[in-house]
Amino acid sequence: MNSSLRDEYLEAMGIRQWLLRDKGRPDNDAAASASQSGDDSPWLALQDLVSGCTRCALHATRTQTVFGTGNRSADWLVIGEAPGADEDRQGEPFVGRAGQLLTEMRRAAGLERDAVYITNILKCRPPNNRDPQPDEVASCHDYLERQIELIEPRLILAVGRIAAHNLLQTDTPVGRLRGRVHHYGASGIPLVVTYHPAYLLRSPLEKRKSWDDLQLAMQVINR
Numbered sequence: 590m591n592s593s594l595r596d597e598y599l600e601a602m603g604i605r606q607w608l609l610r611d612k613g614r615p616d617n618d619a620a621a622s623a624s625q626s627g628d629d630s631p632w633l634a635l636q637d638l639v640s641g642c643t644r645c646a647l648h649a650t651r652t653q654t655v656f657g658t659g660n661r662s663a664d665w666l667v668i669g670e671a672p673g674a675d676e677d678r679q680g681e682p683f684v685g686r687a688g689q690l691l692t693e694m695r696r697a698a699g700l701e702r703d704a705v706y707i708t709n710i711l712k713c714r715p716p717n718n719r720d721p722q723p724d725e726v727a728s729c730h731d732y733l734e735r736q737i738e739l740i741e742p743r744l745i746l747a748v749g750r751i752a753a754h755n756l757l758q759t760d761t762p763v764g765r766l767r768g769r770v771h772h773y774g775a776s777g778i779p780l781v782v783t784y785h786p787a788y789l790l791r792s793p794l795e796k797r798k799s800w801d802d803l804q805l806a807m808q809v810i811n812r
């Protein structure tokens with residue numbers, strides 16, 4: 590990526606000017622939802638299973654499950670932590686301020702919505718946005734695993750501590766997991782770790798590092 594793209598990205602991470610300039614830029618967001626292809630039945634079966642799931646206690650407090658969104662044949666699979674209050678209400682991952690920032694990161698990096706599928710480690714909201722418990726993650730793991738099987742992404746972007754720790758089975762701090770390419774599970778899918786947008790909203794000085802993370806991910810995809 591060239592320096593003007595980087596500048597654009599950094600502006601997008603905190604400066605309104607980028608948004609003004611971006612107003613007329615086509616993003617194909619609207620077209621993305623129409624880009625699904627192939628046999629829907631495994632997805633529908635999985636979605637049915639998840640929406641009726643009572644495997645862990647979180648089913649009792651959720652408004653609805655939050656399955657995932659995006660292109661089911663995407664090269665990039667973005668995996669976050671768990672639904673928050675907005676996601677629980679709307680049924681989609683990464684809505685609200687953190688979701689807006691993730692969208693801006695994606696656009697500024699030149700990625701169309703079509704290139705990405707987004708989901709979480711957990712499909713139901715933990716009360717009061719507490720961290721997911723190990724038994725909840727274990728109960729929900731099969732669903733994520735099946736999503737990964739169906740999507741066959743070329744890259745997983747683990748967004749934030751909870752996603753990184755659970756996908757890589759480690760407790761190493763995110764700051765030390767960033768900057769190198771990991772591999773996920775038996776399938777060995779390349780995995781890059783970056784900060785959660787909610788964290789970036791609280792710690793804007795770290796935003797620049799997320800640009801480096803996306804560049805690393807781009808290098809993997811372009812190999």
Ligand code: SF4
Binds near residue numbers: 643646654712713729
């Ligand atoms: S978090 Fe996962 S395992 Fe727990 S009830 Fe929701 S869908 Fe089921």
